[in-house]
Amino acid sequence: MLYQKNKLKYGSIANLEIQKIGYKFPGERSACYSADLLLRQYKRVRSKRKEKFAYRDIKQVYTIVLFEHSPSAFRQFPDTYLHYFEQQSNTGLKMDLLQKYLFVPLDIFREIQHNKNMRIENRLEAWLAFLCMDEPEAVISVTEKYSDFKAMYEQVYDICRNIEEVMGMFSKELRELDRNTVQLMIDEMQEELEQKKQELEKKDQELEQERLRAEQERRKVEKELRREMQQELQQKDREIEEIKQAYEKVLERIAELESKL
Numbered sequence: 001m002l003y004q005k006n007k008l009k010y011g012s013i014a015n016l017e018i019q020k021i022g023y024k025f026p027g028e029r030s031a032c033y034s035a036d037l038l039l040r041q042y043k044r045v046r047s048k049r050k051e052k053f054a055y056r057d058i059k060q061v062y063t064i065v066l067f068e069h070s071p072s073a074f075r076q077f078p079d080t081y082l083h084y085f086e087q088q089s090n091t092g093l094k095m096d097l098l099q100k101y102l103f104v105p106l107d108i109f110r111e112i113q114h115n116k117n118m119r120i121e122n123r124l125e126a127w128l129a130f131l132c133m134d135e136p137e138a139v140i141s142v143t144e145k146y147s148d149f150k151a152m153y154e155q156v157y158d159i160c161r162n163i164e165e166v167m168g169m170f171s172k173e174l175r176e177l178d179r180n181t182v183q184l185m186i187d188e189m190q191e192e193l194e195q196k197k198q199e200l201e202k203k204d205q206e207l208e209q210e211r212l213r214a215e216q217e218r219r220k221v222e223k224e225l226r227r228e229m230q231q232e233l234q235q236k237d238r239e240i241e242e243i244k245q246a247y248e249k250v251l252e253r254i255a256e257l258e259s260k261l
Helices: 026-052 074-077 106-115 125-134 136-145 148-161 162-170 181-261
Strands: 002-007 013-019 061-067 085-086 101-104
Touching: 002 162, 026 061, 061 106, 061 181, 101 106, 125 136, 125 148, 136 148
Parallel strands: 013 061, 061 101
Antiparallel strands: 002 013, 085 101
16 A cells, blocks of 8 residues: 655645555545544644634645555446545535545556557546556557656656665555554454354254254155055945945845745
């Protein structure tokens, strides 16, 4: 993660952050950065102007975040690489609340550029291509449209040839990873894994219960079938016994008639 705070021409402050990996909670993180910059500006301006201080002296604060690999939420907008946010009222009342945000998923920008054959159409696209694309076709497309980028590409090339100079560009503070956020992401992944494990165990238990219920139902059906077959056999036995008794009575009647002859 690399971030840089700059004061613009008219006094506004911009916080530019470049993230190689899109951390969790990009909105919440950016809001905290913006609030921190706004408070710092307030303290500095109030200390400088003292009794002459007025809130109109506070300038806008821009938080610009460029993602090399953007969070999954940005994938819901595959054709958009500029996401601008600012606070608004629900009534249409206009009031400058100073804090502005711009999120730029560079990976989506690259995909869009590849789909249109590296065609650079404006200076913004040239800057974004300069930041995230090193293909020869992209470099040529940028420098052909904006010749002043050629000197910057040459400077980057010279710097990259000297690894010590590259390392010297970054202060100790900028080299520090946001360990708390990384740990939080690891903890969340572990929690998600544990949750998946619990869900799997629960599913296994449900399947086992379902199997037991099915087995009980099968036994119940078999028992009912046996009971019905037994009842049917008993009924047949009674019918046979009745026929046998009737037959014996007929034989007795015949024997009685023959004895009278």
